[in-house]
Amino acid sequence: MKLSGARIFLECLKREGVDVVFGLPGGAVLPIYDALYDFAGLKHILVRQEAAAGHAAEGYSRTTGKVGVALVTSGPAATNLVTALQDAYMDSIPIVAFTGQVPTHLIGNDAFQEADNVGITRPCTKHNFLVKDGSELGTIVKEAFHIASTGRPGPVHVDLPKDVLVKEWEFHYPERVHLRSYNPTYEGHPGQIKKAAKAMLRAKRPVLYVGGGVISSDAYRELLKLAELTQIPVTTTLMGLGAFPSEHPLSLDMLGMHGTYYANMAVYNSDCLIAVGARFDDRVTGKVEFFAPNAEIIHVDIDPSSISKNIQVHIPIVGDARRVLAKLIEAIKEEVRDDVPSIVREARKQWHAQIAEWKARFPLRYDWDDEVIKPQYVMQEISNLTRGEALIVTGVGQHQMWAAQYYRFKYPRHWCTSGGLGTMGYGLPTALGVQAAHPDMLVVNIDGDGSFVMNSQELATCFESRLPVKTVIINNGYHGMVRQWQEIIYKERYCSIDLSASPDFVKLAEAYGCVGIRATKPSEVVPALEKAFVTPGPVVVDMMVDREEDVFPMVPAGGANKDMILDRPGKAVKERAAKSQTGF
Amino acid sequence: MQNGTEPRKHTIAVLVENRFGVLSRVAGLFSARGYNIESLSVGETLDPTVSRMTLVVRGAEFVIEQVIKQLHKLIDVIKVTDLTEENHVERELVLMKVNAEPANRAEVLRTVDIFRAKVVDVTPTTFTLEATGDEQKIDAIVELLRPFGIQELVRTGKVAIARGSKARVRRSEEKLGKAKAADGALSQDPRIVGFAD
Numbered sequence: 115m116k117l118s119g120a121r122i123f124l125e126c127l128k129r130e131g132v133d134v135v136f137g138l139p140g141g142a143v144l145p146i147y148d149a150l151y152d153f154a155g156l157k158h159i160l161v162r163q164e165a166a167a168g169h170a171a172e173g174y175s176r177t178t179g180k181v182g183v184a185l186v187t188s189g190p191a192a193t194n195l196v197t198a199l200q201d202a203y204m205d206s207i208p209i210v211a212f213t214g215q216v217p218t219h220l221i222g223n224d225a226f227q228e229a230d231n232v233g234i235t236r237p238c239t240k241h242n243f244l245v246k247d248g249s250e251l252g253t254i255v256k257e258a259f260h261i262a263s264t265g266r267p268g269p270v271h272v273d274l275p276k277d278v279l280v281k282e283w284e285f286h287y288p289e290r291v292h293l294r295s296y297n298p299t300y301e302g303h304p305g306q307i308k309k310a311a312k313a314m315l316r317a318k319r320p321v322l323y324v325g326g327g328v329i330s331s332d333a334y335r336e337l338l339k340l341a342e343l344t345q346i347p348v349t350t351t352l353m354g355l356g357a358f359p360s361e362h363p364l365s366l367d368m369l370g371m372h373g374t375y376y377a378n379m380a381v382y383n384s385d386c387l388i389a390v391g392a393r394f395d396d397r398v399t400g401k402v403e404f405f406a407p408n409a410e411i412i413h414v415d416i417d418p419s420s421i422s423k424n425i426q427v428h429i430p431i432v433g434d435a436r437r438v439l440a441k442l443i444e445a446i447k448e449e450v451r452d453d454v455p456s457i458v459r460e461a462r463k464q465w466h467a468q469i470a471e472w473k474a475r476f477p478l479r480y481d482w483d484d485e486v487i488k489p490q491y492v493m494q495e496i497s498n499l500t501r502g503e504a505l506i507v508t509g510v511g512q513h514q515m516w517a518a519q520y521y522r523f524k525y526p527r528h529w530c531t532s533g534g535l536g537t538m539g540y541g542l543p544t545a546l547g548v549q550a551a552h553p554d555m556l557v558v559n560i561d562g563d564g565s566f567v568m569n570s571q572e573l574a575t576c577f578e579s580r581l582p583v584k585t586v587i588i589n590n591g592y593h594g595m596v597r598q599w600q601e602i603i604y605k606e607r608y609c610s611i612d613l614s615a616s617p618d619f620v621k622l623a624e625a626y627g628c629v630g631i632r633a634t635k636p637s638e639v640v641p642a643l644e645k646a647f648v649t650p651g652p653v654v655v656d657m658m659v660d661r662e663e664d665v666f667p668m669v670p671a672g673g674a675n676k677d678m679i680l681d682r683p684g685k686a687v688k689e690r691a692a693k694s695q696t697g698f
Numbered sequence: 699m700q701n702g703t704e705p706r707k708h709t710i711a712v713l714v715e716n717r718f719g720v721l722s723r724v725a726g727l728f729s730a731r732g733y734n735i736e737s738l739s740v741g742e743t744l745d746p747t748v749s750r751m752t753l754v755v756r757g758a759e760f761v762i763e764q765v766i767k768q769l770h771k772l773i774d775v776i777k778v779t780d781l782t783e784e785n786h787v788e789r790e791l792v793l794m795k796v797n798a799e800p801a802n803r804a805e806v807l808r809t810v811d812i813f814r815a816k817v818v819d820v821t822p823t824t825f826t827l828e829a830t831g832d833e834q835k836i837d838a839i840v841e842l843l844r845p846f847g848i849q850e851l852v853r854t855g856k857v858a859i860a861r862g863s864k865a866r867v868r869r870s871e872e873k874l875g876k877a878k879a880a881d882g883a884l885s886q887d888p889r890i891v892g893f894a895d
Contacts, residue, residue, distance in 0.1 A: 236719070236723060240773070244719075261773060295774055417771070419768050
């Protein structure tokens, strides 16, 4: 059967089970949009800027576990998409991005809207393809989805020259593909698993440190089981939030630069650290010499190049987190037979008591104010009102850290944030992708005033495509995180951080056909949020918060995690105690 | 990692899919991490769908370990072997145009003879020479001919192959534990247990 390249492309997507594509048309991909005109069974959501197509695909992927798809044209569209590709690459999110390309005979001729797309995306994708021969299109699309979703997931880019899309080719879509050079390891090494099981039982002060890999391999059930079986406390990375329930007694919440005091102290004092699907990122470890300095380190990861990259690992296990944890549970049951030895139980009791003391001494806390809205309070109320069940997306900055600290996570795949790359503007486009995947669920985009304006045009997409995303802007009129660093590290030499000239976000929302709500006092927070959550359609809440609130605790970049700054330097302890409001 | 040893030269053989863009993937991997490639040569193997690269890289043990893992991570890379760890033969070819005035011609030819090099082109004033050998030999002949005046010089970069009757391209994987695991006989103490991608 002969079909046009464009039609083959659409047939491939359909066979791959793609139900929604985020895209923006243009010259080089017009053949695809022409074929889409009367193609049934594929929903296209028109974004307003190409990076948004990539982020939306990320949001779709993170919350469904499926591969997200973006489709944009050549040249500037492809370069706009690069940020989203690198974002997905850093956070190991499986998306497949298609870009148009000038016809093959013009490639390299500086044709209109030409860019070396595969050259540009090569370092920010797991793999990329330039389709030169349309008879290979089916195989390439299949390989793209295969590579994106297996092993350590990641973005794959496929460049589609216009003539390949126009010409007719024999349609062939392989059932499965085999790449001789690509064989991810899923099963952990049994000998290593046994060693790890022994080390975990031997340990007196063990900690589980889990990251996004637990979520992408759907290993959260196994994690819960393992933690409860061994009574080992669990701390998660920013990417791992939701992998372990925040309310669980064994939860230490997030670790790292803005993690909790008790998580960082537990890791620092641990004698056995079990890292699962995490990569010892510098925002997690701080100064590496002081990261779990006395611990035997077990590292479970599907990517061998993550192992011993930043920190020397003692027991590496390459494999899929879910399968390895399942085997680890078996191995531990095997070791302990029916009963955990009393020595271990006794040691755990002491360890739990120590952690409880840290938790009691330095919980997450902030100063309450009757007049000014504290951003942490907004997070607590979002958490309360949604009962931890909403799909939460954030931008990047202070609000992101407050959301990570104060939102009570119940489930995996309910949290999307730009972890590795820290892409401002990530919030709204990602949230609309999440909403497209879950039309009936509450999607809350917690954003910053700086972050939000980087992609606020996507309100038009939300309005047009009936995606009722609820955006809560934590508006302090600053690039808050930069301000915080200038305050604490650069001795209050504030430079280029003031955003008081931002637009009126209520009016901006209304201009896009959305609903705008403003809250300026603490008493208005709950009513504003309640109203936003029940109003149909997209809503923007402009939360006018304390302009100079900082994120604490904090480890300055390059510092040791044990030396956390717990509060604003020089602040009187007495004054602090009087108005203290703790987290949970 | 903290236990890095002194940097030293490693000769790494990489089997890759014979496709466009592969060289830039490999080169990009090095440039993105600030690793320096001392030499690189590429050519087809017995199987025309597969190319073999020989890379010479200088680095401490843990850097080389990362290099090998990162190479493995590239989708188009089939096998990676660190030949430095075992008995192997390395060769490089050099072509050079050397001044050969009448007074020096005999001396230049004697040097060529000693090094079993060849004269591949002659003019009244120059010899163009071809020499092959390991790095030290090439360096030596270049140094000996330098006083006569070398007008132009081109070196291929190293190619290398393991000694012995067996193909040793799996060696580095064995070292890292994968090959044995795949064979069913599990190694007792692998450093890394397989490769994801």
